[in-house]
Amino acid sequence: MFQVTRRSAMKIAALAAAASSMGQAAFAAEPSILPSWVDGDAKARIIDFVSATTTEGGPDFVEPADRVAVFDNDGTLWGEQPMYVQLAFALDRVKQLAPQHSEWQTTEPFKSVLAGDMAGVAASGERGLIELVAATHAGMSTEEFERIVSDWMESARHPASGKPYTAHIFKPMVELIDYLKSNQFEVFIVSGGGVEFMRPWTERVYGIPPQNVVGSSIKTRYELRDGVPAIMRLPEIDFIDDGLGKPVGINKFIGRRPIAAFGNSDGDFEMLEWTTAGPGRRFGLIVHHDDAEREKAYDRDSHFGRLARGLDEAPARGWTVVSIKDDWKLVYPE
Amino acid sequence: MFQVTRRSAMKIAALAAAASSMGQAAFAAEPSILPSWVDGDAKARIIDFVSATTTEGGPDFVEPADRVAVFDNDGTLWGEQPMYVQLAFALDRVKQLAPQHSEWQTTEPFKSVLAGDMAGVAASGERGLIELVAATHAGMSTEEFERIVSDWMESARHPASGKPYTAHIFKPMVELIDYLKSNQFEVFIVSGGGVEFMRPWTERVYGIPPQNVVGSSIKTRYELRDGVPAIMRLPEIDFIDDGLGKPVGINKFIGRRPIAAFGNSDGDFEMLEWTTAGPGRRFGLIVHHDDAEREKAYDRDSHFGRLARGLDEAPARGWTVVSIKDDWKLVYPE
Numbered sequence: 001m002f003q004v005t006r007r008s009a010m011k012i013a014a015l016a017a018a019a020s021s022m023g024q025a026a027f028a029a030e031p032s033i034l035p036s037w038v039d040g041d042a043k044a045r046i047i048d049f050v051s052a053t054t055t056e057g058g059p060d061f062v063e064p065a066d067r068v069a070v071f072d073n074d075g076t077l078w079g080e081q082p083m084y085v086q087l088a089f090a091l092d093r094v095k096q097l098a099p100q101h102s103e104w105q106t107t108e109p110f111k112s113v114l115a116g117d118m119a120g121v122a123a124s125g126e127r128g129l130i131e132l133v134a135a136t137h138a139g140m141s142t143e144e145f146e147r148i149v150s151d152w153m154e155s156a157r158h159p160a161s162g163k164p165y166t167a168h169i170f171k172p173m174v175e176l177i178d179y180l181k182s183n184q185f186e187v188f189i190v191s192g193g194g195v196e197f198m199r200p201w202t203e204r205v206y207g208i209p210p211q212n213v214v215g216s217s218i219k220t221r222y223e224l225r226d227g228v229p230a231i232m233r234l235p236e237i238d239f240i241d242d243g244l245g246k247p248v249g250i251n252k253f254i255g256r257r258p259i260a261a262f263g264n265s266d267g268d269f270e271m272l273e274w275t276t277a278g279p280g281r282r283f284g285l286i287v288h289h290d291d292a293e294r295e296k297a298y299d300r301d302s303h304f305g306r307l308a309r310g311l312d313e314a315p316a317r318g319w320t321v322v323s324i325k326d327d328w329k330l331v332y333p334e
Numbered sequence: 335m336f337q338v339t340r341r342s343a344m345k346i347a348a349l350a351a352a353a354s355s356m357g358q359a360a361f362a363a364e365p366s367i368l369p370s371w372v373d374g375d376a377k378a379r380i381i382d383f384v385s386a387t388t389t390e391g392g393p394d395f396v397e398p399a400d401r402v403a404v405f406d407n408d409g410t411l412w413g414e415q416p417m418y419v420q421l422a423f424a425l426d427r428v429k430q431l432a433p434q435h436s437e438w439q440t441t442e443p444f445k446s447v448l449a450g451d452m453a454g455v456a457a458s459g460e461r462g463l464i465e466l467v468a469a470t471h472a473g474m475s476t477e478e479f480e481r482i483v484s485d486w487m488e489s490a491r492h493p494a495s496g497k498p499y500t501a502h503i504f505k506p507m508v509e510l511i512d513y514l515k516s517n518q519f520e521v522f523i524v525s526g527g528g529v530e531f532m533r534p535w536t537e538r539v540y541g542i543p544p545q546n547v548v549g550s551s552i553k554t555r556y557e558l559r560d561g562v563p564a565i566m567r568l569p570e571i572d573f574i575d576d577g578l579g580k581p582v583g584i585n586k587f588i589g590r591r592p593i594a595a596f597g598n599s600d601g602d603f604e605m606l607e608w609t610t611a612g613p614g615r616r617f618g619l620i621v622h623h624d625d626a627e628r629e630k631a632y633d634r635d636s637h638f639g640r641l642a643r644g645l646d647e648a649p650a651r652g653w654t655v656v657s658i659k660d661d662w663k664l665v666y667p668e
Binding site for chain 2: 065068142186188195196199203209210211212213217220221222228229231238244245246247248251252253254255256270273274277
């Protein structure tokens with residue numbers, strides 16, 4: 001994977017150098033760039049930003065070392081409807097483990113999970129969610145958890161399409177990741193999701209290696225099990241990489257302020273604010289879920305109302321709002 | 335920097351592919367590899383490992399994506415005598431800030447620091463050390479701290495040599511980093527030192543970018559200061575990346591188990607144990623400080639006795655012990 005990335009980077013670095021010296025026109029005229037994007041304002045803004053920051057000698061040129069781009073995952077790189085994929089994983093784990101936990105028949109949030117009563121699960125609140133994470137994400141080694149996640153991603157199916165969840169990645173966004181990488185941007189995922197839930201498959205699905213994935217985490221402990229070293233997952237939250245936590249996570253794991261940030265909910269607001277408040281040319285983008293036909297039209301009334309602020313302030317902050325309905329020719333890979 | 339790295343990577347990837355197909359002989363015969371290393375057992379073991387893991391079709395071949403190497407910093411990549419460089423930084427900060435803190439004249443550990451009484455500082459124990467960190471490493475934004483560290487690295491001088499601390503990096507180890515990178519290894523620093531104390535200069539000095547530096551950290555908080563986003567450094571320990579913490583830090587920040595680990599103290603023991611316990615070809619190396627003339631002969635009697643175990647168990651575990659006296663032609667850059 002890395003080899004391929006490296007090789008393609010070599011090939012494309014030359015192209016990019018040539019193209020960028022020609023400026024935006026060269027890109028706009030190049031049909032192979034962002035093929036799933038409608039030739040509209042959003043696509044033009046992306047190409048203009050990349051062209052400006054990669055044109056040597058230009059006023060907005062950014063050294064490759066500083067070309068850091070961060071992407072949210074749920075709702076930005078893949079679907080988060082009807083529920084976060086990681087929540088679907090947790091619910092399946094509860095059903096799978098229930099035979100060894102007869103007490104779950106009478107204790108929340110497990111009782112509601114087993115009854116398929118999502119309202120009951122939600123009613124158990126944050127404490128219920130943490131118990132759910134502890135019961136389904138902890139108590140095994142990191143390598144055992146990686147296998148559990150990989151096996152589930154292979155077998156689980158999206159309730160609407162009957163396809164694997166990885167079939168619900170947003171093709172236009174994956175094209176955007178490749179476009180940035182081909183212009184010597186280093187791309188990171190910065191997600192509220194669990195880092196060890198994402199790392200087993202992000203390289204295969206998005207071309208983003210484990211070390212470029214930042215997310216929420218639980219505590220772990222190094223120990224010898226029968227003399228064999230293992231890193232055990234503990235039932236204790238370590239870091240929540242969401243909202244105010246995203247700039248903190250970016251600073252902790254990446255150590256550079258990005259120049260481009262891509263999100264879809266107000267859990268991404270501070271990440272976009274931190275990124276675009278820096279000096280020099282910056283780029284912020286919000287994926288606007290307004291396509292009732294091909295995905296789902298949900299926004300202000302979802303994410304516990306956490307989408308309103310970013311959409312309201314996007315114009316004043318110069319952030320690009322992408323309409324799935326109008327800006328994407330395709331939503332999912334075919 | 336990234337551009338240079340990327341470009342040299344392109345060039346060398348071709349060379350490496352050609353050379354590795356020729357096997358170890360090609361490397362051993364190549365004088366430009368590890369020029370500051372004596373042609374002895376340690377150098378031969380390093381070259382043999384790299385040759386074996388990069389020889390396509392060979393029994394020990396490792397995909398480039400899995401070629402992760404981790405290096406301790408203090409005592410492995412640069413000197414840690416007469417004291418950790420970060421401690422020298424903290425002591426200088428106390429002296430610099432003392433005029434605004436008259437109370438320090440009478441309260442430990444500051445009183446001892448200002449009196450130059452290191453025994454007194456040590457006597458204040460872990461609690462004193464944490465107060466020292468809080469007073470010197472917290473209370474400012476991450477960008478302000480980066481400037482403070484960069485300015486200090488420019489102006490501070492090593493007590494013995496009168497040279498900048500960055501003149502005390504170990505040239506043979508920097509050659510080793512470059513050799514691994516040229517063979518498509520991704521190299522990370524995994525240090526007990528503060529991650530934000532290292533990131534401002536590791537790229538310039540070692541060629542290792544901020545996102546490839548793992549270290550100890552304090553908590554931070556994202557906030558708006560007069561409407562300007564900032565990440566503030568709080569006087570609270572977040573993570574200690576030492577001993578048992580190193581495999582935890584590797585898993586948290588890198589998300590892959592390395593195949594090669596390089597250290598010098600028992601603070602690196604678990605990192606070497608975790609790395610070399612994995613399947614397939616592995617490499618562990620301990621830098622043995624036995625050169626009284628060119629550096630300092632210190633080992634079992636230092637690091638609070640934390641060097642003994644690694645040296646004792648190295649032969650049985652197949653770890654390579656590097657004698658600075660016998661294996662290095664040069665210690666520092668000229």
